[in-house]
Amino acid sequence: MSWDKAAITGVGTSRMGKFPGVTSNQLAKEAFVNALGDAGIPKDEIDGLITMPGTTSPEGAKHYLALGELLGINPRIAWSISMGGATVGTLVTQAALAIEAGMASTVAVVFGDAAKTGGSRFGAAAGDDDSWGIWGMFGNAANSAIAASRHMAVYGTTSEQLGWVGVTMRKHAALNPNAIMREPFTIEDHQNSRMIVDPLHLLDCCLISDGAVAIIVTSPERARDNATHPVRIMGMGQAHSLQKLEKEDWWYMPHQREAIFDAYRMAGVGPTDIDVAQLYDNFTISVLLWLEHAGFVKPGEAGPFVEGGERITLGGELPVNTAGGNLSESYMQGWLHVVEGVRQMRGECGPRQVPGAEVTLVTGRGMTLNTSAALVLGR
Amino acid sequence: MTDLIRPVVTDNNRGFWEGAAAGELRVQRCLACDHLRYPLAPWCPVCLDERWEWQALSGRGTVLSKLVFHQSYHPAWKDRLPYNVVLVQLEEGPRMISNVLPLTGEDFAVGDAVEVAFDPEGEVTIPRFRVAG
């Protein structure tokens, strides 16, 4: 038995790329208007506005306030949170729970960012009084490189295996007219791309993009009256390792497994029920960890699983990130993973549609390998 | 080298940096539950007790993860590229982010035994590591 107490009835995206002079809130407005259109509802049906401030947003935790004023919304529920790539799963969860509790009926979940134009480099150092920068440790690539280096040493995972994730995501992006990077590349290109933080090459890293995404969540009753195909929220999960060095296996992010298995339990499904997966790919190594945590393979076996790319592409055992992911579609911090999950469940994906797909897993991970969220969505 | 990143010295980390200058790698030991803690913090994350004292460690450890930075993220490190960063498992339990000397060295691997080395950098002495033996 799945949860099914709320549904996604609309998704909207803005243009994606680099747009000097365009604010993140302008992009958010574009996405919001498109999501309303997709849901087939007027703005005044929105009685909840929950948001994630972009990396260049000056408002921080008060982002909902600025965006609500600009969108002319006076909602029943409103807030903003920042959990990096786990934010969208968490916000969709909060919207769904608020709807179940009767605190709101139709919630807009919104994110906009001008990270490319704003020069966001995702290069901050962790640590407090003793900044990790004292030892030269900066940025998100390095955090994931810690996982990659250890996974390679413990399980024999190779850089070429990571490369297959990048090659496959790019192949999928080539089938997505909205993807920013659509030019195919080879394993040789991956190996020849410059090192960013060894063992991660440039082509192991996601894009940095301007863009926005909005998602409309409503009750199953309202969803049934809707013109488009509603997508069921079958299960939701979250788990976090808020400690870093104090936690022995922090590098492996075992909390991600708990988030996914909570979502599976709520949805009444298991790994073999997942027809297509949208796995947060800030770096290629992240996909390997998700495959292991989600139970598609055993710990340490994701490297051989992705090698050659056939198992994770269209027609394979488990098509992953069918729109191209953070690596090639656009870096919307996992928000487009929800959008693609919804579109796959609606059967709208044209040449990249997974035929007959009925259940999808969407995952997100953020901060210094700290936060994670998972959604199981269904047709 | 300009803009070197420096510790913000407080009551919680002063003894760590004084220890490094004196050739000793120290972490906090909780007086209630004996937990050895790093990163340095005002109370114990296990039992939340605020009483603690400094404890010197052996300085011996193992490389858990090895990175080599080729991308500059900060002006203080731009001229030192490429340099390594390691996650070290210390013998007594705590883990640290640090470097293996020389900073540009890549001739070591995950699993290698390392021992602390105190690296003077201007007015501060930074605990880093050398491959043991």
Ligand SMILES: [Zn+2]
């Ligand atoms: Zn204690």
